[in-house]
Amino acid sequence: MIDEIQKNLLREVADLDSLPVGAYNIRANGEKAARETTENIDIVTKEDKNGIDIIIKPFTKNESVHIPVIISESGLKEVVYNDFHIGEGANVVIIAGCGIHNCGTQSSEHSGIHSFYVGKNATVRYVEKHYGSGDGTGENIMNPTTEIYMEEGSHMEMETTQIKGINSTVRHTTAKLGAGATLIVKEKIMTHGTQLAETDFVVDLDGDGSSTNVISRSVAKDKSHQIFKSNIRGNASCHGHTECDAIIMDDATVAAIPEITANHIDASLIHEAAIGKIAGEQLIKLMTLGLDEKEAEEQIVSGFLK
Amino acid sequence: MLELRNISFSAETENGTTKDILKDISLTIDERFVAITGPNGGGKSTLAKVIAGIITPTSGQIILDGEDITGLSITERARRGVSFAFQQPVCFKGITVKDLITLASGRKIGVSEACQYLSEVGLCARDYINREVNASLSGGELKRIEIATVLARGTKLSLFDEPEAGIDLWSFNNLIKVFENMHEKKGGSILIISHQERILNIADKIVVIAGGELSRIGTKEEILPELLGKAGSVACPTLSEKVV
Ligand SMILES: Nc1ncnc2c1ncn2[C@@H]1O[C@H](COP(=O)(O)OP(=O)(O)OP(=O)(O)O)[C@@H](O)[C@H]1O
Ligand SMILES: [Mg+2]
Numbered sequence: 143m144i145d146e147i148q149k150n151l152l153r154e155v156a157d158l159d160s161l162p163v164g165a166y167n168i169r170a171n172g173e174k175a176a177r178e179t180t181e182n183i184d185i186v187t188k189e190d191k192n193g194i195d196i197i198i199k200p201f202t203k204n205e206s207v208h209i210p211v212i213i214s215e216s217g218l219k220e221v222v223y224n225d226f227h228i229g230e231g232a233n234v235v236i237i238a239g240c241g242i243h244n245c246g247t248q249s250s251e252h253s254g255i256h257s258f259y260v261g262k263n264a265t266v267r268y269v270e271k272h273y274g275s276g277d278g279t280g281e282n283i284m285n286p287t288t289e290i291y292m293e294e295g296s297h298m299e300m301e302t303t304q305i306k307g308i309n310s311t312v313r314h315t316t317a318k319l320g321a322g323a324t325l326i327v328k329e330k331i332m333t334h335g336t337q338l339a340e341t342d343f344v345v346d347l348d349g350d351g352s353s354t355n356v357i358s359r360s361v362a363k364d365k366s367h368q369i370f371k372s373n374i375r376g377n378a379s380c381h382g383h384t385e386c387d388a389i390i391m392d393d394a395t396v397a398a399i400p401e402i403t404a405n406h407i408d409a410s411l412i413h414e415a416a417i418g419k420i421a422g423e424q425l426i427k428l429m430t431l432g433l434d435e436k437e438a439e440e441q442i443v444s445g446f447l448k
Numbered sequence: 449m450l451e452l453r454n455i456s457f458s459a460e461t462e463n464g465t466t467k468d469i470l471k472d473i474s475l476t477i478d479e480r481f482v483a484i485t486g487p488n489g490g491g492k493s494t495l496a497k498v499i500a501g502i503i504t505p506t507s508g509q510i511i512l513d514g515e516d517i518t519g520l521s522i523t524e525r526a527r528r529g530v531s532f533a534f535q536q537p538v539c540f541k542g543i544t545v546k547d548l549i550t551l552a553s554g555r556k557i558g559v560s561e562a563c564q565y566l567s568e569v570g571l572c573a574r575d576y577i578n579r580e581v582n583a584s585l586s587g588g589e590l591k592r593i594e595i596a597t598v599l600a601r602g603t604k605l606s607l608f609d610e611p612e613a614g615i616d617l618w619s620f621n622n623l624i625k626v627f628e629n630m631h632e633k634k635g636g637s638i639l640i641i642s643h644q645e646r647i648l649n650i651a652d653k654i655v656v657i658a659g660g661e662l663s664r665i666g667t668k669e670e671i672l673p674e675l676l677g678k679a680g681s682v683a684c685p686t687l688s689e690k691v692v
Contacts, residue, residue, distance in 0.1 A: 359541075387541070421538075423538045424538055424540055426502055426522060426538075427534065427538040428551065429521070429522040429523045429526065430500055430502075430522055430526050430530075430531065430532045431526060431548075431551050431552045431554075431597065431601065432523060432526040432527050432554055432601075433523065433551065434523045435523070441543065441547070441551065442540065442543070444542075445540060445541065445542035445543035445544075445547060446541050446542045447542070448542045
């Protein structure tokens with residue numbers, strides 16, 4: 143059964159007010175709370191470890207899968223393996239997300255290990271939101287690992303958002319792209335208090351005509367710390383672009399460590415990184431519209447992360 | 449009514465010396481349209497920033513409707529009815545045209561109202577309302593959006609710093625209409641910094657600022673002939689010599 147706290151978490155991570163349409167698997171406090179499959183999308187519990195296999199039939203069109211995870215029990219620690227098998231030519235939206243409500247004293251921890259096998263010419267949009275709440279002293283920790291394998295001509299967009307309440311997160315993402323495959327990553331992070339967020343992308347552009355664009359926008363407030371690492375390796379005739387744009391505020395610290403490696407004469411790779419405080423002229427402009435400094439800051443930050 | 453009393457401003461330059469940018473400027477603005485003109489680098493934008501609270505004068509007072517606002521912040525002045533369209537509009541990341549106009553209006557406005565302000569400055573609203581206010585907009589587009597934010601505020605004192613710069617000829621005529629409408633709707637005073645004769649022509653009063661000083665002040669009949677007559681003779685002497 144799903145209680146009020148869990149409902150709220152579901153709303154935050156998956157915009158869900160009721161059970162979703164299409165296939166879904168809701169995991170609450172380490173157990174399966176609800177599941178629905180469709181004719182084209184099967185969800186199977188793993189036998190050997192925690193987690194599920196999500197199997198999407200070739201040429202499935204315009205279907206969605208929701209797989210939210212919610213934790214409201216203080217001190218729960220779990221590692222979950224979710225494998226997505228996306229059939230040739232399918233076109234699907236996958237909405238994952240993890241919400242932790244911790245009002246206890248022990249830390250709660252969720253490590254999701256997601257593997258995507260994206261079939262030939264398939265298109266996937268993967269949306270993931272991380273959210274923490276609770277007024278206990280226990281920490282909310284999330285360490286997601288994402289492995290992506292993209293076959294010829296496939297297309298994947300990954301949008302990850304972590305705006306609130308996660309004390310510590312270390313995210314690893316690796317991807318291998320076949321010929322003509324495209325991977326677009328949009329990451330949004332805001333940290334406050336003494337939070338830590340580290341992200342690390344390694345993208346191998348293995349096939350001719352493959353391309354990637356990894357875009358990270360983040361805001362670090364208070365005494366929080368962020369590290370952004372990316373390594374794009376061009377192993378064929380390919381295009382790679384990565385961009386990290388961070389706003390620092392208060393006593394926060396941010397490090398951006400870019401790496402691009404061309405292993406092929408026709409690899410074209412670009413990295414852009416910028417870290418800085420909110421531009422003074424932006425604050426001034428909004429203040430001339432009648433906002434005070436704090437309101438102006440909020441508008442600039444929320445626009446930046448929109 | 450806005451009153452400037454003995455405003456001076458000096459700034460530290462890079463080599464450690466101080467530069468007097470505004471020198472003892474006293475001025476009253478009570479008319480519908482007041483134009484400020486004068487040579488580049490004369491101190492016009494600095495004066496507008498002093499009025500908006502962006503720059504604190506080294507000495508002097510600013511009085512708005514009898515209240516001394518010299519010590520007030522940018523925000524407090526904005527809330528008392530001062531609006532300012534920058535000479536160089538500011539770019540943002542993620543903030544849309546709709547967001548900016550909504551913030552300017554100070555309340556929740558619908559898309560149709562926001563569009564109305566854009567249409568007034570000659571932008572086809574539908575194409576712009578959801579665009580980000582960033583450098584992907586052209587110079588003239590940014591300039592018009594900047595003017596639209598001031599229209600959306602509709603306050604009793606509006607400052608425009610070279611609103612015509614970068615705006616094409618067709619829109620230029622409409623711009624003058626925009627100022628006229630603005631006055632009709634809201635009353636108050638509109639202060640326009642401009643180098644354009646056609647804008648100076650609609651002014652009830654023209655103020656000439658040169659070398660940080662208020663060099664001339666009067667009606668357009670008094671000031672314009674003299675200004676236009678002088679044009680050409682103010683060029684840099686070395687340049688004129690070479691041309692000769
Ligand atoms: N912070 C500063 N430090 C040093 N010099 C400054 C500073 N701000 C402005 N100035 C100088 O003061 C002078 C007046 O500048 P201002 O921008 O007010 O001129 P303006 O009359 O608006 O010129 P324009 O017609 O070109 O817009 C210029 O010479 C400028 O270089
Ligand atoms: Mg100027």
